[in-house]
Amino acid sequence: xxxxxxxxxxxxxxxxxxxxxxxxxxxxxxxxxxxxxxxxxxxxxxxxxxxxxxxxxxxxxxxxxxxxxxxxxxxxxxxxxxxxxxxxxxxxxxxxxxxxxxxxxxxxxxxxxxx
Amino acid sequence: xxxxxxxxxxxxxxxxxxxxxxxxxxxxxxxxxxxxxxxxxxxxxxxxxxxxxxxxxxxxxxxxxxxxxxxxxxxxxxxxxxxxxxxxxxxxxxxxxxxxxxxxxxxxxxxxxxxxxx
Numbered sequence: 001x002x003x004x005x006x007x008x009x010x011x012x013x014x015x016x017x018x019x020x021x022x023x024x025x026x027x028x029x030x031x032x033x034x035x036x037x038x039x040x041x042x043x044x045x046x047x048x049x050x051x052x053x054x055x056x057x058x059x060x061x062x063x064x065x066x067x068x069x070x071x072x073x074x075x076x077x078x079x080x081x082x083x084x085x086x087x088x089x090x091x092x093x094x095x096x097x098x099x100x101x102x103x104x105x106x107x108x109x110x111x112x113x114x115x
Numbered sequence: 116x117x118x119x120x121x122x123x124x125x126x127x128x129x130x131x132x133x134x135x136x137x138x139x140x141x142x143x144x145x146x147x148x149x150x151x152x153x154x155x156x157x158x159x160x161x162x163x164x165x166x167x168x169x170x171x172x173x174x175x176x177x178x179x180x181x182x183x184x185x186x187x188x189x190x191x192x193x194x195x196x197x198x199x200x201x202x203x204x205x206x207x208x209x210x211x212x213x214x215x216x217x218x219x220x221x222x223x224x225x226x227x228x229x230x231x232x233x
Contacts, residue, residue, distance in 0.1 A: 048219025097219035
């Protein structure tokens with residue numbers, strides 16, 4: 001069974017640009033969550049999508065957005081990039097995103113560097 | 116609000132030593148789930164265990180064991196006879212609440228860097 005696939009693995013951008021990251025969940029998983037990992041803030045929840053709808057959102061500015069497609073694949077977009085957006089972005093999938101009904105499985109992440 | 120505290124930032128041991136990673140959590144919810152993940156240098160978070168708040172039985176899986184104590188809000192992880200391959204960052208995480216604010220959300224501790232020397 002294939003795991004969670006994130007593309008690309010590495011990205012280098014400059015301030016002011018925008019970026020789109022992609023995540024393909026485990027087959028059958030309908031919930032996709034995104035996390036940002038930085039040395040200073042650790043792992044922080046960005047948002048969660050289920051059936052093409054955002055159900056939950058963390059405390060990040062509106063520059064961070066996402067979407068989910070009918071096949072459960074998800075994309076995350078960051079606009080007007082800032083130096084502080086440099087981080088490892090992790091995607092996780094689970095059956096339905098509920099705390100009692102599944103475990104989140106993570107991808108390898110996309111390492112985003114802002115110059 | 117939920118909170119997870121891993122007080123040990125870094126631990127260094129010699130191979131074959133036993134090591135315990137501490138995790139203390141805070142939540143007002145009576146139903147919640149606790150997790151441990153391992154993050155090797157490659158970056159992927161590898162799922163290790165999931166426990167619910169109603170099951171305080173300790174669990175052993177090979178060299179790994181977990182001690183869940185609701186009375187002290189702790190969910191500690193012990194590696195017996197550590198090996199170099201155990202070197203990684205270990206995260207404790209919590210999922211709690213019902214409804215919108217809990218969907219798809221894990222609250223993580225800051226992680227403990229474990230280094231096992233040969």
